[in-house]
Amino acid sequence: MLVLLSASSLLTFAQGDSTATCSSCCCSTDLTPSGIMISHVHEKNQWMLSYRYMSMSMRNMLVGSSSISDGELFNKNYSMSSNRMHMDMHMLMAMYGVTDKLTLMAMVNYTVISMNMTSLTPVMSMPGMDMSSDVNMNMKTSGLSDVKINALYSLVNSHSHHVLVSGGFSIPTGSIRVSGDANSMYPDHRLPYDMQLGSGTWDILPVLNYIRQNDRISWSTQISSVIRTGYNSVGYKLGNEVTWNNWLAFQWSRLFSSSLRLEGNASSAIKGYDPSFTYLTYEPATNPANYGGQHVNGYIGTNIYLRSLLNSKLGVEYGIPFYQHLNGPQMSFKSSLYASWSVMF
Numbered sequence: 529m530l531v532l533l534s535a536s537s538l539l540t541f542a543q544g545d546s547t548a549t550c551s552s553c554c555c556s557t558d559l560t561p562s563g564i565m566i567s568h569v570h571e572k573n574q575w576m577l578s579y580r581y582m583s584m585s586m587r588n589m590l591v592g593s594s595s596i597s598d599g600e601l602f603n604k605n606y607s608m609s610s611n612r613m614h615m616d617m618h619m620l621m622a623m624y625g626v627t628d629k630l631t632l633m634a635m636v637n638y639t640v641i642s643m644n645m646t647s648l649t650p651v652m653s654m655p656g657m658d659m660s661s662d663v664n665m666n667m668k669t670s671g672l673s674d675v676k677i678n679a680l681y682s683l684v685n686s687h688s689h690h691v692l693v694s695g696g697f698s699i700p701t702g703s704i705r706v707s708g709d710a711n712s713m714y715p716d717h718r719l720p721y722d723m724q725l726g727s728g729t730w731d732i733l734p735v736l737n738y739i740r741q742n743d744r745i746s747w748s749t750q751i752s753s754v755i756r757t758g759y760n761s762v763g764y765k766l767g768n769e770v771t772w773n774n775w776l777a778f779q780w781s782r783l784f785s786s787s788l789r790l791e792g793n794a795s796s797a798i799k800g801y802d803p804s805f806t807y808l809t810y811e812p813a814t815n816p817a818n819y820g821g822q823h824v825n826g827y828i829g830t831n832i833y834l835r836s837l838l839n840s841k842l843g844v845e846y847g848i849p850f851y852q853h854l855n856g857p858q859m860s861f862k863s864s865l866y867a868s869w870s871v872m873f
């Protein structure tokens with residue numbers, strides 16, 4: 529059945545049907561990979577709903593681009609080391625075309641974060657200093673994260689060129705006061721910055737996006753940023769961020785496309801601090817200077833288009849780092865996975 533479907537779609541494709549569908553309905557032929565949230569506007573009165581799942585893994589600690597051993601960490605007066613961290617995000621998004629040029633978008637996130645930690649104890653029997661890991665601990669947070677609202681405006685929307693600007697806000701709905709439970713490593717004490725669910729500040733989210741669309745090949749470049757407007761009620765602000773995304777996608781048939789994406793990101797350290805950490809300096813994640821840095825990630829992805837099912841688009845994308853230079857000691861990025869499903873009506 530599937531083979532028949534794709535064969536028939538290849539035939540329609542060969543007959544030049546793709547140009548007709550593209551001008552009338554851009555989302556279904558939008559080859560944008562799963563990890564890119566903002567790339568298109570909708571026609572007037574058109575709705576899009578999507579669910580997106582992101583899973584991100586982090587491993588081991590870096591200072592700059594080099595890994596740091598537990599012994600070196602101990603020499604820097606830290607007595608805790610994080611060896612792995614995992615973040616799952618469930619995102620629900622709605623888009624609505626107010627006019628053919630202006631689209632509004634809202635996104636709600638539910639986040640689950642877990643981190644494994646080891647306490648460092650020197651072992652004196654060895655020459656130099658070796659570390660034993662006698663206590664392993666786990667921290668977990670989950671809950672609603674910051675809600676994002678965006679307005680997308682199409683500057684150019686011709687058959688082959690798409691330029692849009694987007695402006696938005698991140699509303700501080702996610703908690704910045706999550707504490708550890710009674711038998712965790714932070715009993716009734718606030719968890720480190722990276723375990724909190726929100727930024728605690730109103731953040732500005734500008735995006736400039738360009739897509740070049742040919743018959744079967746599309747490519748895109750996008751610059752986006754997160755600008756923090758002030759300090760949160762705890763007393764700090766997360767670093768500002770700028771991200772540059774470039775992707776290239778190939779449409780094999782009306783059902784199926786593949787993509788390659790390169791993402792560069794730079795962010796600054798946390799400014800200010802959480803006063804409850806003043807005497808808790810044994811863990812790298814409680815130091816505001818150990819945040820931010822630069823990274824370049826590469827992604828490979830695929831999309832499946834099921835037009836008969838409410839113009840569905842299914843996408844999966846997987847990425848690994850090519851370069852990381854982190855203010856640290858800070859845990860490094862290991863991999864991320866995106867999966868998304870969107871419908872249009």
Ligand SMILES: [Cu+2]
Nearest residue numbers: 555568576623
């Ligand atoms: Cu959309």
